[in-house]
Amino acid sequence: MKLPYAEPFRIKMVEEIYPSTxxxxxxxxxxxxxxxxxxxxxxxxxxxxxxSGTGAMSDKQWAEIMTGDESYAGSRSFDQLQKRVEQITGFQHLLPTHQGRAAENVLFSALVKEGDVVPGNSHFDTTKGHIEFRKAHAVDCTIDEAFDIENLHPFKGNIDLHKLESVYLSHSKENIPFCLITITCNTSGGQPVSLENIKAVKKLSDQYGIPVIFDSARFAENAYFIKTREKGQSERSIKEICKEMFSYGMGMTMSSKKDGLVNIGGFIALNNEEVFKKAANFTIIYEGFITYGGMAGRDMAALAQGLDEATExxxxxxxxxxxxxxxxxxxxxxxxxxxxxxxxxxxxxxxxxxxxxxxxxxxxxxxxxxxxxxxxxxxxxxxxxxxxxxxxxxxxxxxxxxxxxxxxxxxxxxxxxxxxxxxxxxxxxxxxxxxxxxxxxxxxxxxxxxxxxxxxxx
CATH class of the missing domain: 3.90.1150.10 (Aspartate Aminotransferase, domain 1)
Structure with missing residues (x-):
């Protein structure tokens, strides 16, 4: 008899919840x-x-909480997080923030100005809010299949390349700071973006000189769907898929309260040093010094461990x-x-x-x-x-x-x-x-x- 599925963890602590009338x-x-x-x-x-921030941390994450380095600048916990982020994403420059919308605030302060247009798949609430707060416009280029709940398209988070190119053709390059790919795409139903689509968006964006940024709150879940649904990906590890996904972008914002498996935190990761330096100034203004950015050292340490667990x-x-x-x-x-x-x-x-x-x-x-x-x-x-x-x-x-x-x-x-x-x-x-x-x-x-x-x- 085939054994039934069992969770790969056991419960060590419980919290009471109470019914009501x-x-x-x-x-x-x-x-x-x-x-x-x-x-x-x-x-x-x-x-x-x-x-967001409502999950349970592992015993190893709680152990990291106890050994976090709370130094204001250059803490060991920051180094630990930076190495983990680079290992998983390939991005060399890291700016911690206290959560995902703070990462958007910092990065968009550096890149988005009044009158700009930011195309992508369905932008989430805080993302659109930060764009429109700056009197710019968020343009939804999600494929039409995403809006038919009975359609079984495996990657309903995909960007429609024709819609995206229409944005590129109708606006000047100077008014399109980046194309934003949200993985997975929350607003369209937690739907993933295929690796094939990510590559195609990168190729098209390169033709018009537009960088690609990832909204990465649920990037590990997106990689899981690529592994289980996309042809030719089943034998690859989640970490290998993540590394390739991010190789097609200039950078990412992250709400670590989702696929970071922590209760607070976020970050910006980049491979563009000029943008990093510009964003670093806004990190200091809005969040804190660039090696903690609103996060305690213990939380950065727990996040480094959580990112490793979430990509298994x-x-x-x-x-x-x-x-x-x-x-x-x-x-x-x-x-x-x-x-x-x-x-x-x-x-x-x-x-x-x-x-x-x-x-x-x-x-x-x-x-x-x-x-x-x-x-x-x-x-x-x-x-x-x-x-x-x-x-x-x-x-x-x-x-x-x-x-x-x-x-x-x-x-x-x-x-x-x-x-x-x-x-x-x-x-x-x-x-x-x-x-x-x-x-x-x-x-x-x-x-x-x-x-x-x-x-x-x-």
Missing amino acids: REQRETWLKNAHYNLFNLKSSQVFIDLLTD FDYLHSRISQVELLGNQLIELGVPVQKPIGGHAVFVDALKFLPNVKREEFPAQTLAIELYKEAGIRGVEIGTILADRDPETRENRYPKLELLRLAIPRRTYTDNHIHYIATALKNVFDRRDEITKGYHITWESEILRHFTVQLEKA
């Missing part, structure tokens, strides 16, 4: 102005708001298999989700799930609220609220997909939790015809409104 949850939601970001963690039973196949297979477990259960239950299942989350199609809720009443946010009321599960809207308003017209932007993201923290929940999530969502799905009203915005910020927006029932 529906009546309690409805009161908490009202007090939170129906914004799930405003809920206290103690009010959440299973937290799928994000996979057994860990990635365990992590992504659990996400697939949830996705496949929902598919069997008839719940409409983005297919194939992505790397870090399952994305539920709220337009198909709640066809009676108007777009202007935010179906994905409505679904997130209903799931929380049903079972104390906190997800996040990847839809119209997150898409924000057009910075010029101030009209709502309605994305092609209106999604509820259920992000699975790394090495945190058991398969029993996964079954609980699937059952809870099925319960909501069974009463979907009763859900006909959504929500209206009563207050919002000028940019990145989804974090702090306040809502009321429509």
